[in-house]
Amino acid sequence: MASDIEIAQRAQLKRVTEIAQQRLGIPDEHLVPYGHHKAKISLAYLDTLKDRPDGKLILVTAISPTPAGEGKTTTTVGLGDALNRIGRKTMVCLREPSLGPVFGVKGGAAGGGHAQVVPMEDINLHFTGDFNAIGLANNLLAAMIDNHVHHGNALDIDVRRITWKRVMDMNDRALRDITVGLGGPANGYPRQDGFDIVVASEVMAIFCLATSLQDLKERLGNIVVAQTRGGQPVTARDLKAHGAMTVLLKDALAPNLVQTLENNPAILHGGPFANIAHGCNSVIATKASLKLADYVVTEAGFGADLGAEKFIDIKCRKTGLRPDAVVIVATVRALKFHGGVDVKQLNTENLAALEQGLANLERHVRNVREVYGLPCVVSINHFSFDTEAELALLQQRMARLEVPVRVARHWADGGRGAEDVARTVVELIETGPQAADGFRFVYPDEAPLLDKIGAIATRVYGAAGVSCSGKVREQIRKLEEAGYGRYPVCVAKTQYSFSTDPAARGAPSGHTIDIREVRLAAGAEFIVMICGDVMTMPGLPKIASAEKIDLDDEGKVVGLF
Structure with missing residues (x-):
């Protein structure tokens, strides 16, 4: 079986200028090429698009991540390819990967299998220098x-x-x-x-x-x-530092255009972590994509409790963006892990563990539909080890919530394998209730800061409440006195659980979210509340992905996922 990088290296890429001109109508003079297969779109050109109508925005999120893998980015790319295959002019809009995780715990970050953005090596290893x-x-x-x-x-x-x-x-x-x-x-x-x-x-x-x-x-x-x-x-x-800082960022602020393995356009721009920062690609990239395509598929980092909540409460609140539909990605393997199965035993049928682990998916579904007020579909990223009995159980449990479930095989089959998901998403958007009618934030702007994180903790995480030291309470009081109380809250916590304990699988309830530290981000206009033991500078694992990355005798990159 070919690795992701081997599949990417075999791809027949088109010149990025051809993608821009033929698929998006972007004139050559508004592109700044970085080689043949990646380019920046000039900000001046994007200014000319302001009067165009916006396309439909699809947000891809997931269950709480596990060592088994969920494939959120892979699904985002596969869904974009599938929508193009069924005749919808679609743009994929993603974050750029950080070199820390690339060399640390997860390898590449450009999708996987036959649902990738390319050139994969460039994207993962410096890209355009942003x-x-x-x-x-x-x-x-x-x-x-x-x-x-x-x-x-x-x-x-x-x-x-x-x-x-x-x-x-x-x-x-x-x-x-x-x-x-x-x-x-x-x-x-x-x-x-x-x-x-x-x-x-x-x-x-x-x-x-x-x-x-x-x-x-x-x-x-x-x-x-x-x-x-x-x-x-x-x-x-x-x-007097902000002028020079802007100069350093001037070229980087233009979004980056690349393509999928199926030669469909994709924009990758920005990359804040979702367990620490707000976990979304740039506003400029998302808004540009909505002007350039009829459908835009974007993602928010990690699960719907972290990335999607911040997409809603920070990015949408600040910009007026509104998702038209949400795709929640899960795998049978990951759900069994949430049901208590050891990672080495995930390829064996285990209906009891799946039954228990489904609580994690159900809470994410309820958050999307009942807390954020958005229509959703569950996309099961298929593995060959999945059994018919397991898929039937999953369908049965989701039917209780009246949520459509579609099995996707884009990792193996590219866009063709995600067409069922694509058609269901289009049906949700074009024939269902308008998402804007039910869309809502988790908390109002005017709520006190502690009430804001309390709302996230109780409504999204299933917690009993929040706790913090007297020192943290004093910090929050001073921030409110200084006029920062109107800012949204950006929670920094483990991505692996609804709680602050990364080992608490499934859907823990009744726990307490302890606020360890508070940081003001006055330029970003949010308040970071650090909970539990999450680190803003990660470390490398015992066996880092860097140990497998190398050049072969022909100068090709190997081991990059």
């Missing part, structure tokens, strides 16, 4: 903070209350907590510092929420990096 630009902009600001303190500290920054961290796009636990400025007066003032991964940074979040270069610059200027000795906020604008 993440490098984001990291540089972030670290320029960090350098300017320490430089300002070194040269007299005219802003009276309290070095004990500098909150801005440096970033890099790699998993490196040794950089979580460090000391900088050692070596004497010439090297600045020693202080405790640390690194986050690029995809957890506020600059990444701003990049993905900005609607224009002007909006980007304004948001970058609003970043709060420290406090003065008198307790007043210090911003990137105070340090």
